Amino acid sequence: MIKIKTFGGYNKIGKNMTAIYVDDDIVITDMGADVEKLVDFEGDRNYLSLNDTPSLIKNGVIPDDIDFFEKEGKKVKAIVLTHGHLDHVWAVPFLAEKYKCPIIATPYTIKVIENQVLNMRLKHLQLVKLNTGTKYRVSDGIEIELVNITHSIPNSALTAIHTKYGVIMYANDWKLDNNPTLGRKPDYERMEQLKAEGIHTLIVDSTNADQDGYTFSESIVRTMLEDVIKKTLDNKTIFITTFSSHIARIKNIIEISKKLNRHVMVFGRSMDTYIRSAIDTKIIERGLVPNVATRKEQINELLKYVKDRPGKYVVICTGHQGERGAFLDKLTTGQYAYKLSSEDAVIFSSRTIPTPINISNRNMLQKALESSGVNIADNVHVSGHGSKNDLKILLNLLKPKHYIPSHGGLNKLSAGIEVSKELGYELGKNAHLLMDEQEIELA
Ligand SMILES: [Zn+2]
Numbered sequence: 208m209i210k211i212k213t214f215g216g217y218n219k220i221g222k223n224m225t226a227i228y229v230d231d232d233i234v235i236t237d238m239g240a241d242v243e244k245l246v247d248f249e250g251d252r253n254y255l256s257l258n259d260t261p262s263l264i265k266n267g268v269i270p271d272d273i274d275f276f277e278k279e280g281k282k283v284k285a286i287v288l289t290h291g292h293l294d295h296v297w298a299v300p301f302l303a304e305k306y307k308c309p310i311i312a313t314p315y316t317i318k319v320i321e322n323q324v325l326n327m328r329l330k331h332l333q334l335v336k337l338n339t340g341t342k343y344r345v346s347d348g349i350e351i352e353l354v355n356i357t358h359s360i361p362n363s364a365l366t367a368i369h370t371k372y373g374v375i376m377y378a379n380d381w382k383l384d385n386n387p388t389l390g391r392k393p394d395y396e397r398m399e400q401l402k403a404e405g406i407h408t409l410i411v412d413s414t415n416a417d418q419d420g421y422t423f424s425e426s427i428v429r430t431m432l433e434d435v436i437k438k439t440l441d442n443k444t445i446f447i448t449t450f451s452s453h454i455a456r457i458k459n460i461i462e463i464s465k466k467l468n469r470h471v472m473v474f475g476r477s478m479d480t481y482i483r484s485a486i487d488t489k490i491i492e493r494g495l496v497p498n499v500a501t502r503k504e505q506i507n508e509l510l511k512y513v514k515d516r517p518g519k520y521v522v523i524c525t526g527h528q529g530e531r532g533a534f535l536d537k538l539t540t541g542q543y544a545y546k547l548s549s550e551d552a553v554i555f556s557s558r559t560i561p562t563p564i565n566i567s568n569r570n571m572l573q574k575a576l577e578s579s580g581v582n583i584a585d586n587v588h589v590s591g592h593g594s595k596n597d598l599k600i601l602l603n604l605l606k607p608k609h610y611i612p613s614h615g616g617l618n619k620l621s622a623g624i625e626v627s628k629e630l631g632y633e634l635g636k637n638a639h640l641l642m643d644e645q646e647i648e649l650a
Pocket residue numbers: 290292358379380
């Protein structure tokens with residue numbers, strides 16, 4: 208018997224968590240946060256502890272597994288995490304320990320969690336590093352395998368759960384980047400082999416299932432970035448803001464800047480966390496990135512150099528969503544000893560995630576930047592999620608018996624269903640539309 212039970216990631220983007228029943232055993236895939244609600248909840252708090260778990264659940268920040276744990280907790284044999292984004296792993300310290308089972312992920316994803324739990328006194332988290340291409344047995348009837356995939360954070364993986372009914376694949380999140388600038392391209396060969404073994408069910412990220420065409424490669428952004436940096440006049444200081452976990456992007460910005468004879472500085476707490484994890488897991492070389500400055504005095508000290516030598520620096524920083532407390536927010540609200548002017552350029556290597564709060568924050572940031580006279584370049588970015596045509600390729604590659612779109616609201620999931628219809632799937636027969644907190648048994 209295969210049964211899928213959804214917790215989060217099916218009503219809106221974020222808070223991913225799904226339970227997969229294989230007879231009497233259960234594997235949980237992902238344990239993420241609703242990032243929008245998390246930002247709201249955190250407010251000005253510096254630190255969250257395990258005591259916050261009930262209110263995190265009550266406020267919808269993390270999945271509600273209370274009844275499930277009481278009823279089925281003992282059946283859970285493993286928790287598998289696909290990648291280190293907050294909407295896939297952030298809830299682990301709050302929910303995972305009580306299941307007393309291995310928590311399996313690639314080395315970078317494990318490192319991200321280790322950094323998150325550093326001060327949380329979690330003694331019984333059984334973190335298991337599993338490299339892609341290897342298997343890990345979690346019960347008599349279940350083996351877990353991670354398959355290399357591209358996304359927008361290092362070491363992302365598809366989860367393949369080997370069972371006597373076939374392979375259950377959980378593909379959340381992914382893009383098909385055949386020219387990645389960091390790491391390997393998707394493991395198509397292994398996917399072909401898994402198809403030959405027989406894929407019983409595919410649960411798949413449909414965040415961009417409503418976008419026509421293909422999602423472009425990260426190598427395209429590298430070219431775009433080089434072009435924009437070159438076009439910025441030699442006497443201007445460049446501030447580039449991007450996702451802190453997008454290590455490939457950060458690496459590219461550093462390499463391009465050095466090639467164009469600019470020094471690099473990196474500012475911001477989250478930059479520090481993700482970059483340190485990447486150095487510790489040897490994803491990037493220690494010598495590539497300068498020390499990340501996180502404290503105000505430290506940043507002010509470095510900004511003096513930037514001010515004295517216009518045109519000589521590229522500053523990589525946080526704040527692309529206009530979020531409060533990030534570097535760009537503090538810079539534009541006068542919290543650092545540096546005043547932006549027409550002598551500076553700001554490049555957004557990002558896109559605004561369209562939630563009401565982000566849109567309003569980003570608008571405020573835009574106005575502040577415009578009034579200071581800086582040169583602005585926006586959306587120097589491509590998505591980390593596969594589009595409609597990519598989804599068709601993946602479905603054809605894996606040919607699952609059952610197909611379940613995930614990671615989006617009803618619109619995205621419906622778009623995922625439409626794509627599958629073109630390939631012969633039928634809603635209710637072998638294509639299934641699930642929302643949060645639903646379950647389905649699949650023959
Ligand atoms: Zn992701």
